[in-house]
Amino acid sequence: MPQQSPSNPPPPPQWVIDLNSPPRPKTKYTNITNPPGYTEASSGKRTAASSKTPARKPPTTAETDVLKLKKSWEIALAPAKALPMNAIMMYMSGNTLQIFSIMMVFMLFKNPITGILTTNEVFRRFESEGTRKQLWVVKACYVLMNCVALALGVWKVNGMGLLPTTRSDWLAWETERQPLERVVFAFR
């Protein structure tokens, strides 16, 4: 046999066949009813999706761009979503100087600032030819939201009295008025 047909490729091994033809999915319409409590829909959808994905035709660039934009908006607005929680926490922690309030204030400053600094990295994965034009609005919104979070931090710090906004904070740089006259006292 091998001599007879040397050019003929041997039949592929079983595992190759298995690999190439996955087991036939369960037919959707089967007579066997599902056991009670088992819902077909989710699993069916998942299997359908997984099975369909390779089958589905790849989304167009326009579609992905829309998707990317949608995702990037989500990220851009995330700091704003954290604001109410932060505000409540800050309000609750009080204006006294304690290790907790100091740490929280520190985080309140650190997160927005690092966010602003890493704006481009955060949105890099959403960047493409199509999204580039709209993405700057998203980035601007992201920066703005971080600034709002920063403002919360500033408000908190002000509440704690740590901002040099009052006259007494600059007292050390004010100097005593010097009299031009010099007086020597000769009494005892």
Add this chain to the structure above:
Amino acid sequence: MRLCAPILLSIAAVLNASLCHAIFADEAYQTDSHHALLGLPQAHTTFFHRPSAASKASLLYTLSEKLVLGAINPKDGAVIWRQRLADVAQNHTTSGLLKAGEGGDTLISAVNGKVQAWDATDGRLVWEWDGGDETKVVDVTPSVEGGKYVSVLSEGEGSNFVVRNLAADTGEVFWESSDSSGDAPYAVVSSQDRIFTVSLHSALLKGLKIKVTELAPSNGKTIGQSTSLNSDSDLTSEASILHIGANSGRPFLIWTDKALKTLKVNEIGTKQITTLNVPSSNGESAQKIIIHAPRSPTADPHFLVHYQGADSHWAEVFHVGTDTKKAYGLPHLGGKGAFSASSQGPNVYFTRHTAFENVLASSIGPTTLSHWDVRPKSHGGMVDPQDISHAASEVISRGGSTYAVRSALTFASGDWELIRNGDPYWVRPEGLTGAVAAAFVDIPKEENLADELAAESHRGVIAAYVHRVKLHARDLQHFPSWAQNLPARVLGSFLGDKAGPQDQILSRDGFGFHKLVIFATEHGRLAALETGTHGTVVWNIQAVSLKAGEKWQVLSIEAEQNTVLVRGKGGEFLRVQSDTGMIVQYQPGGLVKSLRTSVPVVDTSGEKLLIPVNEDGSIGDIPKADFEIGTIIVTDAEDHIVRAWALWKGSKPTLAWQFTPAPGETVKTVTARPSHDPVASIGKALGDRNVLYKYLNPNILLITALGREASTATFYVLDSASGAVIHSATHAGVDSNLPIASTMSENWFAYSLFSETSSLSQDVTGIDQQKLKGYQLVVSELYESPYPNDRGPLGTSSNYSSISPTLADEDVRHDTPHVMSQRFLIPGPISSMSVTSTLQGITTRSLLCILSDTNALISISRAFLDPRRPVGRDATAAEMEEGLFKYSPILDFEPKWTLSHKRELMSISDVVTSPSLLESTSLVFAFGDVDLFLTRVSPIGAFDLLGKGFSKLQLVLTVVVLAVGTTVVAPFVRKKQIDGTWTA
């Protein structure tokens, strides 16, 4: 940096919460030192005496020339009790009397018109008899034998003199007998139930006659005729009576003639007079004769006559018998000497103290019982045995030929030393009483590092390098001793004992607690105390020699580099090395007659010129120099006018302004801000973070003027450059005899007085209120503007002139500050006020007050005295943040404010302060007529110093345990980590 302002505020709030700073129990007697002095002991009132019949040991009693009655423990020289018999203000002229009945348990003292009996053991007043201001007690004698009564002879009550018999235990008057014969009373003698009065009758021509009258002890009636003892010209003055045996068994009277040629002896009660010639051997005649006789009534009637010549002294011992005869003589010895008599039973002993030896002799024969050579200079050279004034001694026979002799020697220097059997035991520096001026001085540095480093700056690089290497090589010589002391020092710091090398060398310390206090006394002495080592006397010199009765008037003591300048009245000045007391320069005063003092003024070239100030407040001739524009001298003259002289206007000083108080008022005191008065912050940060700007003018003056007739007191605040009154306050109903004290610092001033509690303005409204009177403390603060964040019309300008206002419109009184005042009712009078001073002025100042009625020094925190304390309501949160709390009109002096804690500071009149190197702490020295007190005060707690509770040992142990633990555990952890990596 200012971001931490709230942090600082909260720290300040915490500190204010602990504003009741007190002396901690473990600090008392450690950080403070007290010289509880008595004053120079007087010869006739200093003696050893058993406090009660039952007690075995005797105490040393004295009534000093400061009229302080005290009992000293002869073992260690500590004061057991003391009482001041005269008020501080009272100008006492009498020397006082102190008598102790043998076997009694009370001491009888007499000063002016007052006779007081004191418990000899604890110094409590047993009874008092007060004859009033007119009366003057001439003599007082407790009766012999246990003491049933005390005879008091007094003059000045209508008749010439009165003899009273008071009960010895209650002071009740048994009887009184007056004499209006015109004689001057001299003494009352009580002897074995007989009472004699000795009076001096002025003879017709000249001289005095001694008259002795016997009184019946039961009712004071005269018994028989009074006897005149001497001829007319015999006795010229009272001082010629040398001795009167007041309560001895056989009292005798000794007097001499004017030329000190003869002695006349009379046993009181008899008419017999023995005349003795004063020996004048070696051609030297006696200049002074002193009689020493035992006080005890049971002792033999023997006495010693001490003749003091110009260069030597000698003595004779006499026995009083049927006739008085000389027993033996004691040889001539050079120099001054002092004798003292003491008795044990009938035996009488005389002790002779000279610069070379101490000799004990019995009154019976000329044999010397004991003899001790005098040590050269005892107590580290502080006591010089050369100049003995007088002595008191106690001799106890130990059977056979051994005797225990204790003598208390008083030296002309004021030292009071006890020697026991010739050995120096203790010394009390009684000459330090009567301090009039004091100053803190830094201890001079041994080697001036700054000078060495400055020398390098003038050299080349290589030369400077070589110099530096040499400097360090030279420092190496200290290394062995430093290394030797190191273990002891480390150990000492851990175990907390200061028993390290306590060398006698004066040296500075890292905290600046070691300084010298140099003070001048009215006796013309200068002395230095070390503040670090419990106020030990470093040196004590006679700076100026004064005539008898004269007092040294010192205007100021100023610290200079390694020296101090002492300025006396009349232009006198003295420059003394601060560490040794060596006089470097001396210029006597009185060279220019009307000169009062001279003040140093710096001219434009930086040279210091002495400007003379005359008695009438004018300026003398000034040297030709250029003075800066606006150099003004303020003087205060006797005529109650304060004058200011401008030096810059020409070659002669011109009168810039003069201040005369309102009609009827006289200027009492003039106060300026202290010379060291640093201001850390020019404004006060309020609770809402706004700023109230302080009015900080170094030229302001506080003048206290008293209207004696209207009984008012007015306090004026002047800008002394222009002479403008920037604030004044008048109080009505002021008692000007009670102390009025005032002080000024930074932007505030305080004064205390006794006055009506309602102010004048309330009286004007006609409200018929009760005029309550009390001691008040008034505190005022000056601000640039009443509004926060406002610097007044001058705004942000960096300088200003009081004379030529920069503002165009004259209506605006731009230099008038906003004054906030508050008054507090205080429980007692404050006789003097002072302010703590710290290096940077960051620490809140405390007001130091001397309380004259409790003899204490207290420190009142400024937090209590803030005029901005809310009145009639509780403080708001913002105010509480500032440390303000509700005003209460009554300010009770809390006991824990007392810096002197249990100590009694007798007759303290002045306080000087000095900063230490620690910002929290100020050094305080209180001085006055009698006592000296040194302490440290931390107005808001010693925040820059580890407390005594800090355990260095614990800290080191913790570190060691942690280090050991880490090294032990580290291999295990490493192993576990590696294992974890493999198993994962």
